[in-house]
Amino acid sequence: MSKLALRVTCSSTRGIVAAISSFLAGQGCNITDSSQFDDAHTGRFFMRVSFRSEEGKTLKDLREAFAAVARPFDMEAEFFDEEARRKVIVMVSRFGHCLNDLLYRSKIGALPIEIVAVISNHMDYQKVVVNQDIPYYCIRVTKENKPQAEAEQMRVVRETGAELIVLARYMQVLSDEMCREMSGRIINIHHSFLPSFKGANPYKQAFERGVKLIGATSHYVTADLDEGPIIEQDIVRITHAQSGEDYVSLGRDVEASVLSRAIHAHVHGRVFINGEKTVVFPASPGSYASERMG
Numbered sequence: 001m002s003k004l005a006l007r008v009t010c011s012s013t014r015g016i017v018a019a020i021s022s023f024l025a026g027q028g029c030n031i032t033d034s035s036q037f038d039d040a041h042t043g044r045f046f047m048r049v050s051f052r053s054e055e056g057k058t059l060k061d062l063r064e065a066f067a068a069v070a071r072p073f074d075m076e077a078e079f080f081d082e083e084a085r086r087k088v089i090v091m092v093s094r095f096g097h098c099l100n101d102l103l104y105r106s107k108i109g110a111l112p113i114e115i116v117a118v119i120s121n122h123m124d125y126q127k128v129v130v131n132q133d134i135p136y137y138c139i140r141v142t143k144e145n146k147p148q149a150e151a152e153q154m155r156v157v158r159e160t161g162a163e164l165i166v167l168a169r170y171m172q173v174l175s176d177e178m179c180r181e182m183s184g185r186i187i188n189i190h191h192s193f194l195p196s197f198k199g200a201n202p203y204k205q206a207f208e209r210g211v212k213l214i215g216a217t218s219h220y221v222t223a224d225l226d227e228g229p230i231i232e233q234d235i236v237r238i239t240h241a242q243s244g245e246d247y248v249s250l251g252r253d254v255e256a257s258v259l260s261r262a263i264h265a266h267v268h269g270r271v272f273i274n275g276e277k278t279v280v281f282p283a284s285p286g287s288y289a290s291e292r293m294g
Helices: 016-024 057-073 098-109 127-129 146-160 177-183 200-207 244-267
Strands: 005-011 029-039 044-053 077-081 088-090 112-120 136-138 163-166 186-190 212-221 230-237 270-276 277-280
Touching: 005 016, 005 057, 016 029, 016 044, 016 057, 044 057, 044 270, 057 077, 057 244, 088 098, 088 146, 088 244, 098 112, 098 244, 112 146, 136 146, 136 230, 146 177, 163 244, 186 244, 200 244, 212 244, 230 277, 244 270
Parallel strands: 088 112, 088 163, 112 136, 163 186
Antiparallel strands: 005 044, 005 077, 029 044, 186 212, 212 230, 270 277
16 A cells, blocks of 8 residues: 555635545545644645555545545645655755765655756766766856756756756756746755845855854745745754854755755645745654665
8 A cells, every 4th residue: 555645725614624534534545644734814724644545546546536525625635645756856056965965865765756867057066976877967057048058957857757856056046937937846955044144155144243053944946036935944053163164064964954854845745835935744654764774
């Protein structure tokens, strides 16, 4: 039996949970984990349910049968297999810590993703990537060729069937057009604890201000630079004894961890965009387990 899941969002009203649980029971499914949130400010309801089909119902069967349940509530609903690997493209420039972390987590199954390509505007990590039998595309980006470069990037996205783009310290601003086309399907890691210390060198700014906490933020990419809905954040404590170089080194670890947690939440369907914010449900039992430890 596969580990299946259903994610639902709709306007808040009575009877939603009862309708969903009754439907799953009637289809011979056993609920193993459930999370829900009713946003009193927006009037929206969000729910994610993990379950097992004990009578052989397929995703196609469930989708077709659920249409009659969803219609009265005007639900947006998605059934998916939690164990299916999502196709991901990683984009990187000259900082490779997040890329290397994702390559490793994908390899051992800690993230249920298949990295189908790596796109960069530099050649720094070509050998690292191709040695793992992953296609590497070096697409140079300048002010003059940006539309052509993005067209080439999107060609790779379409040809690989990628469901998600991960900006793993990719130091180029995406166009409004690309952000709109891939809305909700581009995740970025920002090397600061947004909204403080924005810009090209936030660790230097933090060092000069003597902060005691530095952090990283992972968010969905929108046309407003670094203003997309936040998925995950974390911090590391700093003392007066740390140097500016220490800030960068400690920050690298936080960035890699935060980005992987954001991707984990996204591919498991735990993240719902709620206006300019997100609803992020806890991970289901067993979803952090790796196929192998090393």
